[in-house]
Amino acid sequence: MTKTFKKRPWLTLSALSLGLFVLNVSQGSVQISINDWLGLVGLRAEENPVLGDIIVNFRLTKALTCILAGGALSLGGLMMQTLFRNPLAGPDVLGLSSGASLAVALLVMLGSTIPGYSGGAFIISLGATAGSGAILLIILAIAHRIKDNTSLLLIGLMIGATTASIVSVLQFVSRTEDQHYFLIWTFGSMGGLNWKELIVLGGVLSIGIVLAVSVSKPLNAWLLGDQYARSLGIQISKSRFIIIVATSLLAGSVTAFCGPIAFVGLAVPHLTRILINTTNHRILIPGVLLMGASVMLFCDTIAQLPGSAHVLPINAITALIGAPVVIWVIVRAKKVVV
Amino acid sequence: MHPDKSLLKTHNLSVGYATGQPLFSALNLSLAKGELVCFMGPNGVGKSTLLKTLAGLQPALGGTVTIDSAVEQPEKKLSVVLTDRITATNMTVSELIAYGRYPYLDWSLKLTPDDKAAITDAVNRTRIHYLLDKQLSQISDGQLQLAMIARALVQQTPLLLLDEPTAHLDLNNRVEIMNLLRELAHETGKGILVATHELDLALQTADLIWLAGRNNNLLTGIPEDLVLNGAFDDIFQFKGFDLKTGKVFHKPWRNMAVTVRGNGHEARWTKNALERNGFIISDSRADILIEVMLANQQVTWVFGGNSFNSLDKLIWQLRQLNP
Structure with missing residues (x-):
């Protein structure tokens, strides 16, 4: 497997994503067999309208959400690891996910005290976007004054810790049912989006991906360190600004629509680098997008508990499946570099 | 410039x-x-x-x-x-x-x-x-x-x-x-x-x-x-390095003067070895005279009628003269 991967990484990665996509759509409380698939793509006469509805309006949106969310979080992780030249960085290090969490916690736990507030998934998404956006503005203001990336990383972690503790306080003082609702949100979900929301998410993520590709040269140069990057004519401040904005769009919008998804953004860049051995972001960016989509589809398929009607929280699965895989990969590769 | x-x-x-x-x-x-x-x-x-x-x-x-x-x-x-x-x-x-x-x-x-x-x-x-x-x-x-x-x-x-x-x-x-x-x-x-x-x-x-x-x-x-x-x-x-000669300075602690007769790298390294071992190198004829001979790619040192095939043996012999 690993050998084929190294020889033909693109073919293998694409096949893997496609296979997992089909598997993901097939799995659920209603199984979809090969015969059904043939019917759906028009190769067989019989049609099953209920099945079509399930696939188009629930399974497809969920699988596409997995692809978008997995790819986006992984790309955000790749950019943060390169920017901070730190293998422990992920898209959440800038405090973006915790900003979103804080906004959602405020809405869920204090919203009931506002007269006329009715809640709802869309308001939650909007709040989460505003939360990560607010943190982004703070980070950018700090990044403007502090030129050292390691300091910025620490500040991001501190902002994350601060918001996390505010969330704890909110949970402590709020009603049990609100706590429960918030807890459900933190579990994460790939299945909550309709086509309209999916298009919005896809649109925002496209901007983030285009921005990321446009800074692939500065990202590469960053691996040599700030001084060398500048000696090669890279405009450090400008590209850092673009990298932060791109990561915020990617991580912030996914958190807004799917909840705070852990692990994927940190782990997928490492998996990708071990399988496609390069430091060139022109190759790494499509690599992490495909790998992130595959990992997310895989985790979501497992979360569906094949053969049963139960669904496990996606956030638990990403860490449960992912962490041992990453440990195994790192132990095999002996060490991890950015 | x-x-x-x-x-x-x-x-x-x-x-x-x-x-x-x-x-x-x-x-x-x-x-x-x-x-x-x-x-x-x-x-x-x-x-x-x-x-x-x-x-x-x-x-x-x-x-x-x-x-x-x-x-x-x-x-x-x-x-x-x-x-x-x-x-x-x-x-x-x-x-x-x-x-x-x-x-x-x-x-x-x-x-x-x-x-x-x-x-x-x-x-x-x-x-x-x-x-x-x-x-x-x-x-x-x-x-x-x-x-x-x-x-x-x-x-x-x-x-x-x-x-x-x-x-x-x-x-x-x-x-x-x-x-x-x-x-x-x-x-x-x-x-x-x-x-x-x-x-x-x-x-x-x-x-x-x-x-x-x-x-x-x-x-x-x-x-x-x-x-x-x-x-x-x-x-x-x-501190102890003489730039003009390009060498580390050695203190001649043996109080014995030696004259080396010979040419080229062989003579230069002989002097280095003696200086490092605390001998004074004298250009005028001192009591102790060492001749460096080169024959068939082979270096021989002659001192007091004896010949030596390594500096190590020669210096060991010289040390015996020291009271």
Whole structure:
């Protein structure tokens, strides 16, 4: 497997994503067999309208959400690891996910005290976007004054810790049912989006991906360190600004629509680098997008508990499946570099 | 030295960190085409800071640096080899070298035939073909320095600035790097500035020395002039090293004078061995006379009618004379 991967990484990665996509759509409380698939793509006469509805309006949106969310979080992780030249960085290090969490916690736990507030998934998404956006503005203001990336990383972690503790306080003082609702949100979900929301998410993520590709040269140069990057004519401040904005769009919008998804953004860049051995972001960016989509589809398929009607929280699965895989990969590769 | 060919000039340049005293002030320096300049001074004097200021990586406290070049972008005028470690050790040597083309590439990072030719030329000059597919974690420090120099050459800049390129290398690698830099300066006409504290190598390879002075200034001159006028002794405050003879000073504690008769390397190393062992070497005829004979590639030392086939045995015999 690993050998084929190294020889033909693109073919293998694409096949893997496609296979997992089909598997993901097939799995659920209603199984979809090969015969059904043939019917759906028009190769067989019989049609099953209920099945079509399930696939188009629930399974497809969920699988596409997995692809978008997995790819986006992984790309955000790749950019943060390169920017901070730190293998422990992920898209959440800038405090973006915790900003979103804080906004959602405020809405869920204090919203009931506002007269006329009715809640709802869309308001939650909007709040989460505003939360990560607010943190982004703070980070950018700090990044403007502090030129050292390691300091910025620490500040991001501190902002994350601060918001996390505010969330704890909110949970402590709020009603049990609100706590429960918030807890459900933190579990994460790939299945909550309709086509309209999916298009919005896809649109925002496209901007983030285009921005990321446009800074692939500065990202590469960053691996040599700030001084060398500048000696090669890279405009450090400008590209850092673009990298932060791109990561915020990617991580912030996914958190807004799917909840705070852990692990994927940190782990997928490492998996990708071990399988496609390069430091060139022109190759790494499509690599992490495909790998992130595959990992997310895989985790979501497992979360569906094949053969049963139960669904496990996606956030638990990403860490449960992912962490041992990453440990195994790192132990095999002996060490991890950015 | 040669104002007509000068590539880099500073005018009243003052260097240091905004919070402290300037490390250097009122510098009026010039670096000429095809010249290898070694910038020397004790550790901590601010060699890296001046180098980074000249490279435009750190703002000057005052004064100007001008580079005479037809191109606008600073990255096409000047390339650097710094002491910063590269953390991405899974990078291959060819990926590292290709970074040097970044000033010429657009966002797609596609290498044109021109770019590839520049890379081939740099690889030929540094003779590192055999390293191209290796990862940085798999090569030695000396090989990494050669790759970093190749990366800088690929940038095709008239000026090349290197910060301690021979630090942590063994003698053989140090000599290889310094010889390569001299060759590059003379063959490609680049102006090359090397910050180093490798005194012996710098004295033998540099065309010009910049020596960090005591009063935030720089002394410049060819190596031999600075040796003979005592500038080095003054700056480095040698403890037991005689720069003019190029040797460590030995105290003649045996109080025995020896005259060595012979020629060439054999006689010179015989004298070295005796001095290190505390004997006084006397040119006029002393009580003890040693003759160095060379026959059929074989060295023999004759003393007091006996002949010896190694210095070790000869010195053991001489020691027996000591009361």
